[in-house]
Amino acid sequence: MTNKRKEGQVKNGSYPEQVKQQFEELQEQLNITFKNKNLLYQAFTHSSYVNEHRKKHFADNERLEFLGDAVLELSISKFLFDRYPHMSEGELTKLRAAIVCEPSLVIFANELNFGKYVLLGKGEELTGGRERPALLADVFESFIGALYLDQGLGSVFQFLERVVFPKVEVGAFSHVMDFKSQLQELVQQSNTGVLHYEIIDERGPAHNRTFVSRVLLNDQELGIGRGKSKKEAEQQAAQNAMIALNQSLHKEE
Template sequence: MNISKKRKEKLLTLSSCLGVDFNDIALLDTALTHTSYANEAKNSIIHNERLEFLGDAVLELASSSYLFNKYPEMPEGEMTKARASVVCETTLARLSAKLEVGQYLLLGKGERLSGGSTRPSILADAFESIIGAIYLDQGWDTAYKYILDKLHDDFIAVEKGYNLKDYKTILQEIVQSENKHIEYELISEIGPAHARQFRFAAIVDGAVEGLGDGNSKKEAEQHAALETLKKYKRI
């Protein structure tokens, strides 16, 4: 695969942010190539759907293995629920956004202009594709450690039982126990109508304690609550 010098430099920058030194940087390039881009290309280009399929399987095995070994008394049904709460579109899209994966994605013109680089479904799929690329390039052990590192906070939430509650409820209970007041304030609203992105602030007694983004107001508020819980070292 021919990768331009400029593109390679961008991929190496992302590789550094990921903390993975790829042997074959072309795998990362493929992981970031959306079907819309491949469909519009004049030459035959491999898109990321196969890597996404592989990454999804690796994520499921890694999270299943962790839960199985970490909680030997946890019933199968609870493990399934816990895994679903951790490995979900919201979580994967948030991790992608944190790594600014969107700016490295190769998207078709229409997809790019309609806000595809910030669309949660695309970001989540890209994260799975990156996992697939790491697995192929570095092997199981590296992929497993990488997944556990990125999902650490979410697995802690499972350990504390937070996965069974929403973050706003948890934070509300903590704030009320300290006789404080919490409210959520819309900070920004960007993007086209079908791909809106919201940012909310969690404000406790007049002070901004956490910011959260999401493709709905509810999701953004949840993320703001999560960031506040992290700040308070409750998760």
């Protein structure tokens, strides 16, 4: 038993009541209840906090970050593999890299207000550590690692279905997901006709408008898409058209 994992072995009582109350708030916000609260605390414990509380024997989040990085990459890979059967290995790799890169992880962490809950040493706090991109990206990964250990891959996937996957599907990573170009190339290769996009609906107030676009091939509708901009709606329409074409090809086989 000497090699027993150290994660989560710190007693709950070692953390101040105020800290524990903050994490109750976070769990309520996320609609996730950890079985082992110590894993949650550890996910947000920076090494600077550990260094300033040596007598408490806290564990920092670096090992959880290591695990979370792998779990996140696997989960994203599975989602992309299932969602985009028409994509090549190279395209899937490029898209995954855009999703798991530091700037993207920082966006996810900020939207969840993770920075508020990070346990920092005084020095790190004073130098703006709570807003440091690398720290926020690491905390997002360590949270994924903690959630995986506490509840398994299924819970991680459910969490990502709320936080990450919808962004992929509405075109947040369209800079590496140019479906319009991919669809155009597909049509040119098969020499089946000419593509045409049109906006068929606009909904909502000016500050929160949703556009609906459709793509046609020789006046035959191939796909419909929605987005916060015309460009995003067209990309979604092209994406759905490619999915439909791919399914049609599989049926023919």
